[in-house]
Amino acid sequence: MASNxxxxxxxxxxxxxxxxxxxxxxxxxxxxxxxxxxxEINELMSAKLPGLGGTFIQMEDEIASLGAVIGASLAxxxxxxxxxxxxxxxxxxxxxxxxIAEVPCVIVNVMRGGPSTGLxxxxxxxxxxxxxxxxxxxxxxxxxAVSSVSDCFSVTVNAFNISEKYRVPVIxxxxxxxxxxxxxxxxxxxxxxxxxxxxxxxVPPEWYLPYEDNSRGVPPMAAMGDGYRHHVTGLxxxxxxxxxxxxxxVEAFTRRQFRKITNxxxxxxxxxxxxxxxxxxxxxxxGAVSRSAHRAVVRAREQGIKAGLLQLITLFPFPKTAxxxxxxxxxxxxxxEMNMGQISREIKRxxxxxxxxxxxxxxDGQFITPDEIYxxxxxx
Amino acid sequence: MDEERYEVRLSGSGGQGIILAAVILAEAAGIxxxxxxxxxxxxxxxxxxxxxxxxxxxSDNPIDYPKVTQQDMLLAMNQAACDAxxxxxxxxxxxxxxxxxxEQLPTSRVVAIPFxxxxxxxxxxxxxxxxxxxxxxxxxxxxxxxxxxxxALKIRVPKDTRDxxxxxxxxxxxxxxxxxxxxLPRSIIPQEEEEI
Numbered sequence: 025m026a027s028n029x030x031x032x033x034x035x036x037x038x039x040x041x042x043x044x045x046x047x048x049x050x051x052x053x054x055x056x057x058x059x060x061x062x063x064e065i066n067e068l069m070s071a072k073l074p075g076l077g078g079t080f081i082q083m084e085d086e087i088a089s090l091g092a093v094i095g096a097s098l099a100x101x102x103x104x105x106x107x108x109x110x111x112x113x114x115x116x117x118x119x120x121x122x123x124i125a126e127v128p129c130v131i132v133n134v135m136r137g138g139p140s141t142g143l144x145x146x147x148x149x150x151x152x153x154x155x156x157x158x159x160x161x162x163x164x165x166x167x168x169a170v171s172s173v174s175d176c177f178s179v180t181v182n183a184f185n186i187s188e189k190y191r192v193p194v195i196x197x198x199x200x201x202x203x204x205x206x207x208x209x210x211x212x213x214x215x216x217x218x219x220x221x222x223x224x225x226x227v228p229p230e231w232y233l234p235y236e237d238n239s240r241g242v243p244p245m246a247a248m249g250d251g252y253r254h255h256v257t258g259l260x261x262x263x264x265x266x267x268x269x270x271x272x273x274v275e276a277f278t279r280r281q282f283r284k285i286t287n288x289x290x291x292x293x294x295x296x297x298x299x300x301x302x303x304x305x306x307x308x309x310x311g312a313v314s315r316s317a318h319r320a321v322v323r324a325r326e327q328g329i330k331a332g333l334l335q336l337i338t339l340f341p342f343p344k345t346a347x348x349x350x351x352x353x354x355x356x357x358x359x360x361e362m363n364m365g366q367i368s369r370e371i372k373r374x375x376x377x378x379x380x381x382x383x384x385x386x387x388d389g390q391f392i393t394p395d396e397i398y399x400x401x402x403x404x
Numbered sequence: 405m406d407e408e409r410y411e412v413r414l415s416g417s418g419g420q421g422i423i424l425a426a427v428i429l430a431e432a433a434g435i436x437x438x439x440x441x442x443x444x445x446x447x448x449x450x451x452x453x454x455x456x457x458x459x460x461x462x463s464d465n466p467i468d469y470p471k472v473t474q475q476d477m478l479l480a481m482n483q484a485a486c487d488a489x490x491x492x493x494x495x496x497x498x499x500x501x502x503x504x505x506x507e508q509l510p511t512s513r514v515v516a517i518p519f520x521x522x523x524x525x526x527x528x529x530x531x532x533x534x535x536x537x538x539x540x541x542x543x544x545x546x547x548x549x550x551x552x553x554x555x556a557l558k559i560r561v562p563k564d565t566r567d568x569x570x571x572x573x574x575x576x577x578x579x580x581x582x583x584x585x586x587x588l589p590r591s592i593i594p595q596e597e598e599e600i
Contacts, residue, residue, distance in 0.1 A: 035431045035441070145446075172470075205470045206427060206443040208434040318468040394469050 033210045038176045038202040039064035039106075041209060042132055043072065045180030046104045048217045051130070052078035053103040055092035057085055057111060060144045061200040062134040065106035086111035090118035090131065097122075097129045098256060100247025102184055106132035109151055110141055112158070119193060120159035121258050123281075126191040126235075126243075128222055130183045134198045135311075137389045146389030147200035149311055152366040155195045156340045162278060164285040166194040166292060167340040169310040173207035179337060185220035186292055190284055191242050197339065199362070201312035201391050225252060236263040237276065241284030285341055293343035296335040299325060303332025305404055306354040307397060308347065308371060310336040313360050319394035324401045331401055342370050351379045356404050360384040360392050408463050410547055411472045414537075415457040415489045416481030416502075421534035425479075426458030428538060428556045429548065433462045436552035442470040455488055462547050477545060479537055480506055481519070495591040500540060502533060511592050515544065517579045523572055532572035539576025544585075550577050 036044065042065055046054075054069040056062075066082070073080040079096070083089040086107050093103040107115065112133045122129055135151050137143025151158075155167040166186055170176045176198065183194040225232045225244040229252045236243050246252035255265035260277055262268040268277075285292065299321055300306065309317040314335040324331040334350045336343060351357055351371070357379055359368040368383050375381060384400055386392050412429065416422045423445050434441035445458040459472045474494045480486035482505045490510045493499065499511050504520035517540055523533040535557070542553040554570060561569045 033435055035427070035434055035443070201444065201470065204445060206430055206441075207467075207470075208441055312470070315468045315470060322468070391471065393471075394473065 032213070033208050035206050035208050036173055037064060037204055037206050038170065038173050038198060039134070039204070040068055041173045041176035042106070042170075042180050042196070042198070043068040044211060045177040046130070046184065047072060047076065048177070048212065048214060048219075049102065049181045049184035050219055050221070051102045051104045051184060052076060053093065053096035053101045054078070054105065055081045055083050055089045055096070055103070056105045056107065057083055057089050059108045059111050061136055061203045062106045062108050062111075062132065062198075064203070065132060065134075069104070086114040087118060090115045090122070090129075093129050093131075094118060094122050094125070094127045097127045098125075098248050098254075100250070102128070102188070104130045104132065106134065108134050108136050108144075109138040112151060112154065116154075116158040119165075120161060120163065122193040123159065123163040123165060124161075124258055124260070125256050126245075126281075127193070128187040128191050128245075130180070130187055130194050130196060132180075132196045132198060134200065134203045136200055143389045145200065147312065147362060147391055148387075148389065149197070149199060149313070149362040149366070151197065152339060152363065153369075155197055164192065164282050165340060166190075166192055166285070166338070167197060168194065168294070168338050169197045169336065170202055171311055171314045171335065172202065173205065173209050175337075176202065177209060177211070181217055181219070182294070185218070186288070188222045189220050189242070190288055190292075191222065191245060192285065197311065199312050224250075229253065233263045234265045235261060235277070237280055241280045241287060289341060292338055293341060293346065294337040295343050295346040296337060297346075298333040298335070300332035300334060300350065300353075302330055303350075304330040304354055305356045305358070305401060306332045306334055306350045307358045307360065307401070308334045308336065308350065308367070309360055310339060310367065313362060313392050316392050316394045317360060317397055320397035320401060323394065323398050327402070329401060336367070339367065342374075344374050347371055348374050351375050354379060356380045356382065358382045358384060358397065358400060358404075360386075360397050362386050362392060408465055409467070409473070410462040410476050410545070411474065412460045412462070412477045412479070412541070412545065413457055413472050413475050413489055414460070414479040414481075415455070415485035416479075416534075417485065418454045418456045420456070420481050421531065422456045422481065423458045424560065425534040425538045426460050428553065428560050429541060429545075430460045431556035431560065432542075432548050432552040433460065436555050437548060439464060439547060440467050442467045444470050455485060457485070457489055477541070479541065481533065481537065482506060483508065486510065493592075495593045498544060500537065500544065502537065504533075512589050513592050514588075515540070515580065515583050515585075517576070517583070519576065522575050522579060526575045527568045527572050529568065532569060535569045535572035536576035536579070539573040539578070540580035541576075542573070543577045543580035550574075
């Protein structure tokens with residue numbers, strides 16, 4: 025990683041930019057188990073964290089990795105883990121624990137072909153709905169997708185900020201293409217990165233209720249060892265953090281989980297629009313595929329076709345407002361994905377069969393090319 | 405297809421330093437020349453052997469699609485790679501081959517230089533053939549100067565091999581300067597056909 029001191033422009037892989045983003049956001053703990061195509065995140069974290077006073081642990085597996093991350097976060101340290109499909113499957117149990125205990129943490133899943141060990145060195149987008157619903161039980165969660173090296177930096181900072189602000193685990197979905205593509209990026213200096221930290225209690229320890237509701241639905245969070253009593257459990261709990269089965273308390277707890285995320289929709293649901301102002305046909309894409317889609321849209325415009333691109337950064341909570349407005353504006357919407365159609369299910373759900381939807385699915389372990397999208401746009 | 409993009413593919417077998425060469429090229433073009441660059445690669449699970457390719461897209465505008473669509477330049481460090489990756493060559497593209505290892509040429513727009521042989525003679529190590537090739541690219545690619553390539557190389561290679569690699573790079577550039585590019589056909593599509 026060479027750097028030109030004057031410009032601070034460097035050539036980084038997507039995985040390396042995720043590390044830079046995490047460190048800029050204040051992450052000082054990483055626990056993980058290396059796996060292709062996410063290993064560079066582990067590697068670089070192990071090199072960088074000790075020098076920053078942080079901690080890197082290589083764990084025995086991915087279950088333990090997320091367990092360690094949850095523990096570190098409860099102790100007040102911003103924490104990250106990174107994996108790929110097989111490891112992400114193992115993490116689902118502890119992911120539920122992070123949800124119910126409202127522990128801020130960020131989990132990077134660099135998607136590869138699956139299921140199981142699948143295609144270790146090939147890109148895919150098969151884990152989208154797993155990220156949303158992989159852990160059991162009714163729960164809100166935030167899932168974001170990255171498409172470029174600069175995205176990897178900014179979305180990771182954002183993921184940490186959302187995670188801290190709403191006390192919710194945030195999943196970053198990357199893929200093999202983004203992870204291993206090198207691009208130049210001008211790294212922001214630490215002073216210019218907006219960093220959000222969790223709210224800590226400002227009441228005396230004897231008054232502190234770790235899971236008490238408030239207007240935001242996000243209770244202040246004391247770090248373990250700060251002198252505040254703080255009971256953490258995977259059982260549904262009351263305001264004190266102790267298990268409860270009283271229907272009123274259970275309902276209030278679960279509703280608050282959803283309310284805190286719903287309150288933040290405007291901030292959490294992020295999209296990018298390209299040539300959408302007068303678009304009559306739109307491509308809705310996310311991750312690396314949105315880059316192929318952008319090329320296809322630019323070429324279609326050169327042919328006089330009024331095409332546009334809606335790129336989803338946040339996949340869940342599903343950015344319904346932006347998608348519905350694209351659906352209402354356009355005659356046709358095309359959805360290219362490196363899976364059998366996971367986000368297209370969501371789009372069809374909110375479309376209610378009013379706008380024509382074309383799917384384009386590639387499941388052979390290869391990246392979708394601009395030509396494939398362009399040809400379909402041309403046919404419409 | 406997209407005139408603002410200059411697309412280079414470097415190919416060979418795993419262990420020849422193809423990806424390192426691509427990273428240095430990307431760094432030279434991106435950091436030292438100030439272009440937008442995207443460097444992507446694909447390789448099998450093998451540590452050595454197996455086909456290996458690395459791609460560098462250079463443009464003055466932000467790059468969306470990060471991979472090669474049509475090659476302006478293909479470097480083939482062995483015959484298998486030359487056969488496998490020639491398919492999306494631009495009619496006016498340039499094929500650059502290691503003539504020590506590539507014998508059958510699929511096009512007439514080719515610059516054949518014995519990279520491995522030059523590496524053996526200059527540095528005594530065949531493994532520096534990738535740097536010899538990079539030197540030739542520095543001369544043949546209009547968007548990168550040899551000086552930028554040298555600066556990028558100095559940072560990317562281990563200190564104790566720096567001089568050896570620099571020597572290989574310069575030898576490659578020198579060999580490329582000796583080639584008369586004007587003698588090559590302008591396009592691999594025959595003139596009549598192109599006009600149709």
